[in-house]
Amino acid sequence: MKVVAGSTPIRLMSKSYKIGSDICLNIMRLFLLLVSLVAGFVAIVYPIKAHILCGRRKIIIAVLLIWTIAVGCGSPTAFFNTVFSPDPESEIKFCILLFPQMSHVTIFRYTEFSIFYFVPVIIQVILYTVIGRKLYASTEELHTRFQMRPDSRYRTERTSDTIKARKDVVKMLAASVLVYIICYAPNQIVLFYNTFSPSQFHATWSFMVFSYVVGYINSAANPVLYCIFSQNFRQNFKKYMCCICLGKSKPYRKVLFDSSESRGISRKVVSTRTTMVRE
Structure with missing residues (x-):
């Protein structure tokens, strides 16, 4: 006896097509997110070693490894995916996952939960905690350093x-x-x-659409977070939007200067900054 295990992911534009070739793309996108997070972690925590740890060769190896893992994680869908017709007289057919035993369904679902939700969340929490502590510690040291010596108003600002x-x-x-x-x-x-409730919740089409739309909102939310928490992002976004709307752009030149604020804060923080000055 075979068990229907549902289907993921879905195409929102067609109810008759629920599992497509984009399953590996979704898995690959998740792993690329984690790799980008690790790259940002290395750049902030170990800036001196970043060019060594994130070299071109290692990036290529990481991308190939990601695709290999994505194909491996998507293989159960390829092996157990079956075309199902609820009505023999109907032309509408569905792609569903059929497992030989109910225990296989549970194993499959909790494996998905571990690989695609629990592990990424733990990795993000750990890396972001280390990054946050690094930035917070250097900020406190920077604040203490400049409180101990008198300086100009411009430097204080x-x-x-x-x-x-x-x-x-x-x-x-x-x-x-x-x-x-x-x-x-x-x-x-x-x-x-x-798993734990005596009554089962059977996901409707509306719920599946909602869950996947909310999942994609995670990617769309990043620019919104940048706009909320980054004044520099807001200023530059406004500047470039004005340039696009007006069709004009003014020349800029780069000015390099020594930034004594970052000296002594961390041996691994570059002591020069680049700013844009309007001519």
């Missing part, structure tokens, strides 16, 4: 802006993890509910 920007980055990291947890939570809640 610049230091205050730097401290505020770093605190906003920490808030943005926490918000991004929270958004990720919420956006991918609906299916996980249903999984645990069906």
Whole structure:
């Protein structure tokens, strides 16, 4: 006896097509997100070693490894996917997953939960916590350093802006993890509910559409978080939108100067900054 295990992911535009070739793309997108997170972690925590740890060769190896894992994770769908027709006289057919035993369904679902939700959340929490502590510690040291010596008003304002920007980055990291947890939570809640509840929740088409739309909102939410927590992002976004609307752009030149704010804060932080000055 075979058991119907449902189908993921779905195409929202057609109810008759629920499992497509984009399953590997969705898995690959998740792993690329984790690799990008690790790359950002290395760039912030180990900036001196970033060019060694994130070299071109290692990036190529990581991409090939990601695709290999994505194909492996998507293989159960290829092996157990079957075309199902609810009515022999109807032309509408569905792609569903059929497993030989009910225990296989449970194993499959909790494996998906572990690989695609639990492990990514744990990795994000750990890496973002380390990044946040790194930025917060350097911010406190920067604040203490400039409180101990008199300086010009211009330098004090610049230091205050730097401290505020770093605190906003920490808030943005926490918000991004929270958004990720919420956006991918609906299916996980249903999984645990069906496991421990005597009554089963049968997902409707509307619920499946809702769960996947909310999942994609996780990617769309990133620019919104940048706009909320980053003043620099808001200013540059407004500047470029004005340039696009007006069709004009003014020349800029780069000015390099030594930034004493970042000296002594961390041996692994570059001591020069680049700013844009309007001519």
